[in-house]
Amino acid sequence: MFRTALRNVLAHKARLLMTVLAVMLGVAFVSGTLVYTDTLSTAFRNSSQKSYDDIDVALNPQASDTVPGVQPENPRLDAKLLDTVRRAPGAAFATGIVNGPTGIADKSGKLIGQGGSGSNYFPGKDGKDARYPMKEGAAPTRGDQFALDQDTAEKGGYHVGDTVRMSVDGPVREQKLTGIFTTGGGQGMSGGSLALFDTKTAQKLLGVPGGFSEIDVKAAPGTSQAALKQSVGKALPRDSGTLTTGKELADDQAEGNKTSMDTMRTALLAFAGVSLFVGIFIIANTFTMLISQRTKELALLRAVGASRRQVTRSVLLEALVVGTIAGASGMVAGIGIGAVLRTLGGNDGAALPDGPLQVTATTVLVSLGVGIAVTVLSAWLPGRRAAKIPPVAAMNSVHAAATTKSLVVRNTIGALFAGAGTAAVLVAISLDDGKNTSRYMMGLGGMLLLVGVFVLTPLLSRPLIALGGPVLRGFGISGLLARQNALRNPRRTAATASALMIGLTLITGMTVIAKGVETGINNVAASSLKADYSIAMSSEGQPLPSTAEKQVKGAAGVSAVSPMRKDMVRVGAGAGAGSKGASMVVGVDGKTFGSLGNLDFTKGSLGSLHGDRVVVDSGTARDHGLKTGSRFPVTFPDGKKADLTVSGVYNGNQMFDGIILDKDTLASHQKRTTTQQLLVSMDGGATDAHKNELVKALGKNPALTVSDKQDIADAVSKLFTILLNMLYGLLGMAVVVAVLGVVNTLAMSVFERSQEIGMLRAIGLDRLGIKRMVRLESLIISLFGGVLGIGLGVFLGWAVGKLIEGGLPTYELVLPWGELAVFLGLAGLVGVLAALWPALRAARLNMLEAIKAE
16 A cells, blocks of 8 residues: 555656645745744844853843833942942953944935944953954044944945044034944844944933943953852942843843744744645645546455555555655755845844854754645545545446535534634624733634635535626636536535635735724824924934924924923822832923824813823723822822822823823923923924924934824834735735645646546537636636635724724724725636646647547
């Protein structure tokens, strides 16, 4: 039986090649994902370890509660602490580090990369800073000098001696480039720039005059990191900061990278799973076709003594050989995909660490295991069916028709799955528990519905394909025959259409969701902002320069300005530093905010926003039991307590959220005020001239963005567009696999109808008519799958959109008719392309040989 299986594999190389391709594509995606993520994980881990090679212990300021975009008011590490650390037993050298945001402009004035940072060049006893070896020039020594990392210098076209415009804190500066350095560790890995100043200049420019952001200590020979940490801790005054060993820092960074890689790996493997799932239909179809060709052969084996188990085993052995070949070839292709993904990842502005491709034993075993498992499992049912065929019935070819009982059972199961899935989706929409229950329910319902429709597809094929009857009649006898052929074996037609249906369901659903989110974001910007412009840093989360508000107020045509300053407070009586109840507060100009922001109040109103008067979002109000007129205690960042009064409760969104109060009230409790955003209104509204005036007033700062409402919406929508394009590319693999499935089905159809095609040729149907018949059959099957996929995708997109409305109230269902038409056209194109080879083969059949074929 083993020799028989090998002979059958070699006898049907063309058929099995399509199965190998289908499995190989899915396995290649799995293998490529594992290679890519393993490579990045290893490279980041090695980079983390290397970047902390010169750090045995790090001293950082005490951590405090904060929110993104807010600099914590931590105690500064000063020169006195640096001297104390340097004299600690076991310390060989201590480095005072200054860090802060710094943007570098290219020669056209635009920001290089995705933002950047600035630091200090801290020379050791040899006059050099081992962290930043100079490739060209020398380190900065004066206030008008700086050094730049090699990647940024190359992107900007800068050389030693050039004058470079940059943004730090305050007006745009022009510094002389004295040196270009390389980053030996993890510096600059985010795709941003890194500028170095002398220590005194860095302290002045980056907001820590006379102090440091961090102190790194190198251990003397023979002193372990743990011993040095203990020694430094004893030497320091109490509450001086947090001590961490270099190994702990490297491990923490490596763990963070691992978490990111795991998330990416899970997402990519999910799409690989879609391709493999679609491939299951093709594999099952292929083995069904091969078995139908060998029906009499298998019957003869049964007649001469082969058992059912041996027949099934023979089919599974064929699948094992095919799966092994597909798994091995997919693994090799996956290594290439991993290399391509790594190259593309480095071309999007993010600098990725160098390192060799990682092909682990796990990747090899998983690739082979997936290829073999998917192929063998897919071939099991056709093999089992073949074994059940009685020898005499198989020899007389009376086994093909499905019994009425089996059809009833199939349709009943399909209806139950589809009904349960629909019910679960509707229940998920009605749930509003603030937890993940609704998401899990939605996912379960979507899967059940998809399975149910797949099982019902043979039943659905007759009425849906019948709708195309009037159109097909226009093609004469070829159209009539195509329709009958598509309905001749509903199960096989359904399996083929389902492969395309799954891919289009996902693509359509994601497109509907993305369009709804994009519209919702546009609605947020339009409904929440009265201001003409929003000014913020290009690097998300960084505070604006301290001079920005003054510069904007001095610009011509400005009618109103309000800063947005974020911080954290503790809500509730007795709330202290370690208590629960942290909430975000936003300080605004109480006099002008009403003309710049448009809050959606459910109770109360903005009123007079000054003193202890505040407005709160509905989530905060619900969490703390607040309503209009409520008076509640809070603890501010400086530890002082105060009572605030609620003037109104509003629905929070992506623009405004948290407790909003007057900026002066918040500033009285802050040691340092930082502004995350400026809202600006102009006389005459938003115009190009007004935007240019603001850019000019801000000194053409490359690190600042001046955005109108459409710019804000476009910036958010761009992220969804990029994500959607990535998903299209990933799901495109499933569509390619579906093409192979249509080819398989048509090839099977041509084989089964060889005599029929010969008779049609004999009674006068020419080769062109035969080709047209096969192409129309392929087109019908593909459009059938396309209609089902688009219909399911729209329904699931609508359902998921209902869940999104909970977090984005402005979400709006938008049916992208243009994209839907393209998807349907894509389904038709799949049918046309897939029919090329089977149609040509059918037309070339010798009519006499076909007529006498058995």
